Amino acid sequence: MLMPHPQTIEIFLPFGDPQSLRVASVVTRTVSLVEIPRSQLRLFLQRPEAGRVGLYFLFGEEDKTEQPKVYVGQTGKLGERLKQHNMGKDFWNRAVVAVTSKDVLTEVHARFLEVLSLRQAEAVGRYVLDNRQKGRDSPHMSSSMRAVCDELFETISILLTTLGYPVFKPVLEQFPLGEGQVAQVQDDVPELFFCRGNGAEGQGRYTEEGMVVLAGSYVPVSSSKLEKKAPRVAAARQEALKNGFLRLEGNRLVLSRDMLFKTSSKAATFLLGRYATGWKRWKDGEGRALSKWRRGVTENDV
Structure with a gap:
């Protein structure tokens, strides 16, 4: 690279x-x-x-x-x-x-x-x-x-x-540090956030482009109930399965590779199978909402 x-x-x-x-x-x-x-x-x-x-x-x-x-x-x-x-x-x-x-x-x-x-x-x-x-x-x-x-x-x-078409750019791009360089952590944002519920277990990183849901995260297999109540989520999961982003393991779908969503809410909605506010649902390892880190407000303020 x-x-x-x-x-x-x-x-x-x-x-x-x-x-x-x-x-x-x-x-x-x-x-x-x-x-x-x-x-x-x-x-x-x-x-x-x-x-x-x-x-x-x-x-x-x-x-x-x-x-x-x-x-x-x-x-x-x-x-x-x-x-x-x-x-x-x-x-x-x-x-x-x-x-x-x-x-x-x-x-x-x-x-x-x-x-x-x-x-x-x-x-x-x-x-x-x-x-x-x-x-x-x-x-x-x-x-x-x-x-x-x-x-x-x-x-x-x-x-x-x-021009706005990052078709070849990895969603989590990392470059080795050169001599004399030190890693910079922007705004002390935690490296990992978690989104759990409805049988889903997601890990993600919040980047300048949006929320990257990491490989290994999983959701339950889509049901007829999901297709009826959240057809877009069901269609997105089916498309991800067809294109190799998801793989079937027993009664759940597991992410095979990192997946970028433009907003934390779209990422949470994909995982939970219903509309969810990403600022509240994504939390760090100590249970603090994403809103605290990126908005400078508490969860109750959102």
Whole structure:
């Protein structure tokens, strides 16, 4: 895992509108990303990138669970491929394409980057993958070509996160401390919080992005009662089971990997099977509510 380091990122607005096309690049590198609202695909088709080789991502949401969803692909002609997806795929509302200047990116590079992207996105688990084939083999390439791909992938990951699509960023990212550095604990927040009840046992960490429910947490197997009273929770659990986030162990579902929720309440609701206020239900090892640590108020004040 690479250590984060200072970088200068440039975001260009071709039409002067931040809600329209955006072009993101690291000023010292050859790769750039173009973010395309689906409703403005015609504007991208008029740009030179539309005729190039590239890696592309389609972003949207699952209808039932509202989980973020992505399709990853590569093509020799980005414009033509996106037009096909505009006709054939419903879920996406924005596309992001990765291209390089000076034609550094070849179709062999693009195929390798597609496989690498699918593997990393599946391992991280932030987004539901729309791709049916996820385990395809990487194309054969020389060590020098592989080094080029590794650098391209690093830049693509940074730029995607900058644009608001952290598809490759682990939900709990940890970097080794360099010489002379010391660990910083923000606001003395406890490392672990717990959410228990209704047969559920959850452990989590509160981060800047939300609540991460840790692997090993569990909930009871969903029932017809849950499907009737909390259909979204039941659908979210079923989706998590289908995508490998949950596994069946006897009469309970156990998290196989860390799972990020945007709010502590969504995490608690997922675990408890009914709406729950996360600020109250998540507690540290001494029984103090999350609200005390992140709001500076007592549980009774919430």
